[in-house]
Structure formats: structure tokens, C-alpha cells
Amino acid sequence: MNKWISSIGLLLLFVLGACSVEDANGLSPEAIVANAVEEGKDLKGFHMKAQFDVYQGDEQIDDSSMEQWMDYETMKTKVIAVDQSGKQSKSLNDGETVTLYTEGDKEAYEMEAPDLSNPNLMGSNQREQIQNTLNETRKTHTIELLGEEEVNGIETYHIKATPKEKGSLRGEEEYWIEKESWMIVKTISKSGDMKIEYTVTELELDPSFKENTFTLDLPEGVEILPFDALDPTEAVTLEDAQKGLGQPFLYLPEEEYKIDKVEKFVVESMNRTEISIQYKQEDVIQFTLSTFPTPEESMSMGFESAEKVTVRGVDGEYTTDVIQSLTWDEDGLRYSLLSHNPELSKEDLLKIAEKLELQGTNQ
DSSP: HHHHHHHHHHGGGOOOOOOOOOOTTTTOHHHHHHHHHSSSOOOSSEEEEEEEEEEEEEEEEEEEEEEEEEEETTEEEEEEEEEETTTTEEEESSEEEEEOOOOTOSSEEEEOOOOOOOOTTOOSSHHHHHHHHHHHHHEEEEEEEEEOOOEEEEEEEEEEEESSTOOOOOOOOEEEEEEEEEEEEEEEEETEEEEEEEEEEEEEEEEETHHHHOOOOOOOEEEEEEGGGOOOOOEEEHHHHHHHTTOOOOOOOOSEEEEEEEEEETTTTTTTEEEEEEEEETTEEEEEEEEOOOOOOOOTTTTTEEEEEETTTEEEEEEEEOOEEEEEEETTTEEEEEEEOOOOOOHHHHHHHHHHHTTTTOO
């Protein structure tokens, strides 16, 4: 699934709110946002092409593209993504099933389609999703309208968001929003020395879809397997997990928190085994302890906003970027405590880390 995450995961984009600075026409960003939210066009569908570029410092480290067809009336969608190497991946939701296929593979994977009309998944419409997002961004960023600009022939409002506090996990962000449909057609986001650019190069609103638009042509001989076959995880015991890692590892004995499951999975591309232990309290998942051999890459993975902390007497890092986590290296293994409970604080995770014991010493 990593190839799908890298190619398509960047589609999850933020939408911004507004501040009180007025533009040359006497309209505040708040007024423009309100007008777009209240009067923007309800789309029946769209077809677009977009480009993703990722930079670390001055070096471009990823270059990918995608093409998407979306029919809101039937809730059918198709995405074709091309990664930096030129390999193509396809995803189709025909309203009944979702099919995933990557060029060169001998298998495609299929699962039952989720109900995309469910507001818990998508929001009942685009503007409702925007309204829900505005409040969160206003809390962390100062928003200003930079003007009205044309992006690849598309008329947009250009908005900039600047963090209110230094060292914020979300850095400076810019968004270009199409005036009629309220679609984001360009973004630039920064975090540490990482910069991600997303640009829509072609956009057609409410197109007439052809009869074969929402179909997927697979090469002859490709076998269609259930989506579960993609899952590389294997349920194991603590003893089996130790054998998989090839050495004793830290875990939390069951007292305040109970073990929900222990899983092992092999990351073939990195030639390493990972162990994850999920803990619950009163049948509610609280956190996951992930363990694998210490890799060459740094704990922060390029995000300078991670906070340096001391964990069990060694250097570690704490971050709330994407997910709240505490990470450190100890005795040749990298540990990560990943919180699933927003009420767990940094101090809570540090206390949990201090209670960890070597597997096998308390059996």
C-alpha cells in the first residue's frame, strides 16, 4: 500500500479560513470566503489533471501526477496516478466495488465500495466540508488574501496562511481557490525544510462523462483478489514477535492497559520486520507501540518541527504532526508510541515509556 499512499495520499488537502484584512476591492477575505461558501456552485462532477512536486531544501525528491474523474450524482470516481519512475497506478470506485491496480502487477485488489454519500466520510457537500475546516485553521494561522490570480486559465482567490506561533508543526501555506466551484486548484505547504506543491493543470466542471469513463481495463491474465490479501500483517504472540525481531524488545506489561493485539509485518522494500502492539483500556484503543530495527533515517523524517525530548534516558522526539507520537532508539531498535486517544498528553506518553520492560523478563 505504500505506493498508493505516496501517489494518492497527497489528495487530502486543507482548506483555509480568513482574517480581516481588506483587498483592493474593499472585500475582506472573510467576506470572500463567506460568499464562496454560501453561493459557490454545487458540482455534479469534475474531471481534472494535477501535478505533485515535493522538495527537501532545494532538492526535488518527488515528482508525480494524477488524473481524476468524479461524478457526484452516482458517487463514482476514477483516479490514475503516475509516480516519479513513470509507473502508473489506477483506482476505480464504480459505486459497488473499489478496484486497485498498479502497472506490472499480476494481481488487482477489490473491496466493497464505501458509502461516499455518507456525511461522516465526505461531508454532505464541499462547502460544508470547508465550513468545518475554517475554524481549525483560524486557531493556528493568520490568514490573508493576497489577491485574485489565474492558475492555468482558472480564475482563483489566492490565500496565504502564516502560523501564529513559531515552531508550529504546520508551517506557511498558500492556497488558490477556484471562484465558482470553491475547488482548490493549487497549494504550497511548508514544514521544516520540506515543501509540497500541488497544482491542477486542467479542470473541467460538470463534464458529460462517457459510458466507459468509470471502467477499468486490466491487462490479460491479471487476477482480482480481495483487498484483505494486500494486508501484510500477521497476528502473533509476544514470543513469536521476539523471534521475528531476533532480539528481546520492550513492551508494556498488562496492568492499567491491556493488550488488544500483537502484529508482525515484513516491509520487503526495506528488508525489515516490524512489530506493533495495540493497547486498550475499557475496550477503547489507547495507543500502539511500534518496534523495528533502528534505520539509517532520522526519527523526524525531515520535519524540523519535532520536539526534542528525553525518553528513558536517551534522546527522542515528540510530534503531533499527522498523529501524536513519541519516538526514540534503544539497544538497536526504534520505538514509537502512537496515541489513538487525544486526551493522552506528551507527559502521559513519557510515563508509559518509562514503564516498558523487556519482553520475557516478566513471564
